Amino acid sequence: MKIAAQSLQNVKAYIRPLDFYRSELPDMPPPRGSGWRDGGLCPFHPDKHAGSFRVNLETGAFTCFSCGTKGGDIIAFVQQRDGLSFPEAVQKLSNDWGV
Ligand SMILES: [Zn+2]
Structure with missing residues (x-):
């Protein structure tokens, strides 16, 4: 699957x-400010106690201190959560968000 350069640009820009x-993490507390925030329950392991999953609201990076899952942007988040390749994740984001 070939990645459309325009899709990647749009995903990153828009x-x-x-x-x-906010849309993907229904348990995330309302964020105040930017940078690293509490992401609520971790979507990468059966999480019952919020507090170990953190997201960076500027860069899209995420990390879980409990299961060790981490990545550098929202594309990596979709890749790991949905088991997609990089081009597939970009395509999904592009479709889902209409960019
Ligand atoms: Zn986790």
Whole structure:
């Protein structure tokens, strides 16, 4: 699967990590400010206690201190959560967000 350069550009330019995580992480507490925030329950392991999953609302990076899952942006988040390749994740984001 070939990645459309335009899709990658649009995903990076138009999907704000803040909006993305607000939509994808229903348990995330309302974020105040930017930078690293509590992401609520971790979507990568059966998480019962919020507090170990953190997201960076500027860069889209995420990390879980409990299961060790981490990545550098929202594309990596979708890749790991949905088991997709990089081009597939970009395509999904592009479709889902209409960019
Ligand atoms: Zn986790």
